[in-house]
Amino acid sequence: MSAQEKINILILDDEKQFTEELHEFFEKSGFEAFEANTEKESRKILNSHNIDLLILDVRLPGVNGLDILKEVKVQFPSMEVIVVSAHGDMDTVIKAMRLGAFDYLRKPFRHIDIQIAIERTQKYLQLNRKLKLMEERNSLISKNLEKKIDRQFIGVSPKTLRVFEAAVTASKYPDANVLITGESGTGKENIARIIHYSSPRKDHVFCAVNSCAISENLMESEFFGHKKGAFTGAVSDKMGFFEVCNQGTLFLDEIADMPFNLQAKILRATEERVITRVGDTKQIQTDFRIISATNHDIELNVENKKFRLDLLHRLNTLHIHLPPLRERREDIEPLLLHFVNTYAIRFNRPNIRVGPGVIDALMKYDFPGNIRELRNMTERAIILAQGDTLGVSDFPVKASKSANGIQVDEIVDLKTTEIALIRKVLQNCKFNQQSSADALGITRDALIRKMKKYNITINKGEEK
Numbered sequence: 001m002s003a004q005e006k007i008n009i010l011i012l013d014d015e016k017q018f019t020e021e022l023h024e025f026f027e028k029s030g031f032e033a034f035e036a037n038t039e040k041e042s043r044k045i046l047n048s049h050n051i052d053l054l055i056l057d058v059r060l061p062g063v064n065g066l067d068i069l070k071e072v073k074v075q076f077p078s079m080e081v082i083v084v085s086a087h088g089d090m091d092t093v094i095k096a097m098r099l100g101a102f103d104y105l106r107k108p109f110r111h112i113d114i115q116i117a118i119e120r121t122q123k124y125l126q127l128n129r130k131l132k133l134m135e136e137r138n139s140l141i142s143k144n145l146e147k148k149i150d151r152q153f154i155g156v157s158p159k160t161l162r163v164f165e166a167a168v169t170a171s172k173y174p175d176a177n178v179l180i181t182g183e184s185g186t187g188k189e190n191i192a193r194i195i196h197y198s199s200p201r202k203d204h205v206f207c208a209v210n211s212c213a214i215s216e217n218l219m220e221s222e223f224f225g226h227k228k229g230a231f232t233g234a235v236s237d238k239m240g241f242f243e244v245c246n247q248g249t250l251f252l253d254e255i256a257d258m259p260f261n262l263q264a265k266i267l268r269a270t271e272e273r274v275i276t277r278v279g280d281t282k283q284i285q286t287d288f289r290i291i292s293a294t295n296h297d298i299e300l301n302v303e304n305k306k307f308r309l310d311l312l313h314r315l316n317t318l319h320i321h322l323p324p325l326r327e328r329r330e331d332i333e334p335l336l337l338h339f340v341n342t343y344a345i346r347f348n349r350p351n352i353r354v355g356p357g358v359i360d361a362l363m364k365y366d367f368p369g370n371i372r373e374l375r376n377m378t379e380r381a382i383i384l385a386q387g388d389t390l391g392v393s394d395f396p397v398k399a400s401k402s403a404n405g406i407q408v409d410e411i412v413d414l415k416t417t418e419i420a421l422i423r424k425v426l427q428n429c430k431f432n433q434q435s436s437a438d439a440l441g442i443t444r445d446a447l448i449r450k451m452k453k454y455n456i457t458i459n460k461g462e463e464k
């Protein structure tokens with residue numbers, strides 16, 4: 001058995017002679033064994049070692065062994081338990097098995113009995129480990145694929161080609177900060193990744209941070225890190241984003257919403273490339289490049305004193321603007337074909353084709369959610385298409401153009417309209433927040449913020 005497969009066994013029984021004897025037997029058989037004669041002792045070992053198997057005597061003085069079984073199954077769900085019971089106590093055995101015990105042994109038992117029981121458990125544990133490993137590997141592979149797909153740059157329009165040229169320039173100046181502006185779904189993060197992965201920083205971290213997704217009281221420690229004990233909950237030293245991104249790229253999404261009081265600190269870190277962890281005095285050097293993105297008019301935020309002008313100047317050494325898809329319609333066809341191809345592979349539908357009229361219909365549509373909307377539309381069309389040819393009716397381009405069925409005469413003011421639209425879209429999307437955000441052409445975080453702002457709640461049971 002390889003070291004990785006060696007299993008750790010803990011024996012909990014009040015009879016010292018019994019635990020000692022088993023302990024010795026297990027060690028001789030090549031297992032890592034521990035023994036405890038009281039519940040307290042067993043707790044210590046369970047909390048400090050990775051125990052795979054617990055041999056538990058259910059008749060411990062003063063405590064109910066079944067209660068211990070219940071608790072450890074919750075606290076250590078991947079640990080298996082073999083219960084040891086007295087002869088004739090079938091009732092307890094049945095209860096124990098119902099509570100998740102893997103096997104049972106009745107005292108007195110022979111070494112051969114326990115050996116068989118352990119071999120059975122061991123096989124099960126090993127299979128479980130293999131399964132976990134495979135799941136981890138699979139998720140790594142799919143994450144990698146995802147990243148690859150998300151780094152494609154498709155487009156033929158002169159506007160898109162200019163964006164591409166600007167990205168190439170940015171990749172050649174790895175210390176210059178870049179500000180990317182553009183409506184939601186135009187490809188800001190996509191271009192940020194392209195810049196990073198074609199720059200000399202490519203072998204280091206690309207860390208994407210959406211400041212709206214972090215609660216305000218944790219923001220400083222997330223960016224700067226903290227020292228153990230700096231505040232309640234700071235149980236160990238922790239690196240912040242600036243340190244994690246040493247030699248890499250920090251992508252700050254939705255920069256316009258960055259809390260004002262943090263902006264001065266971010267500015268200082270960006271200028272000096274030196275940071276101090278919360279609760280610490282030591283200065284740490286870190287070499288990062290910031291690529292930031294916003295879909296708001298950030299200059300307006302500067303005018304309204306919500307965003308610092310000096311920070312804006314610092315962040316937009318290079319500025320790349322991504323025009324909305326409706327202003328570069330020549331990109332629609334190549335993007336559509338690219339997404340059809342991507343999803344045909346992903347869903348194993350190699351014969352899927354785009355039927356007549358689809359491109360014409362898409363060319364007339366305004367795509368408020370830009371490239372993301374086109375991508376989602378294509379994914380949905382392929383999933384729902386009856387045959388192998390995608391038709392115009394597979395793309396919901398007409399329905400969503402009229403603001404999801406809201407009539408002009410219903411419109412009272414912008415706020416009321418916005419609330420009504422959000423409600424309607426949530427309903428249409430069966431209260432799935434991500435799909436609703438996609439349909440609205442905003443991010444999920446932005447949707448959640450708006451729902452909070454307007455006090456739009458989802459009843460229990462509706463949420464997906």
Ligand SMILES: Nc1ncnc2c1ncn2[C@@H]1O[C@H](COP(=O)(O)OP(=O)(O)OP(=O)(O)O)[C@@H](O)[C@H]1O
Pocket residue numbers: 149150151152153154155182183184185186187188189190191253293295338371372375441442443
């Ligand atoms: N030029 C492109 N070629 C291929 N795919 C693209 C291109 N631009 C964007 N995409 C795809 O469109 C989707 C949306 O892009 P991205 O997330 O970069 O938009 P965004 O501007 O950051 O949106 P938001 O403001 O909502 O965060 C992603 O799946 C991305 O891979």
Ligand SMILES: [Mg+2]
Pocket residue numbers: 188189253
């Ligand atoms: Mg984005």
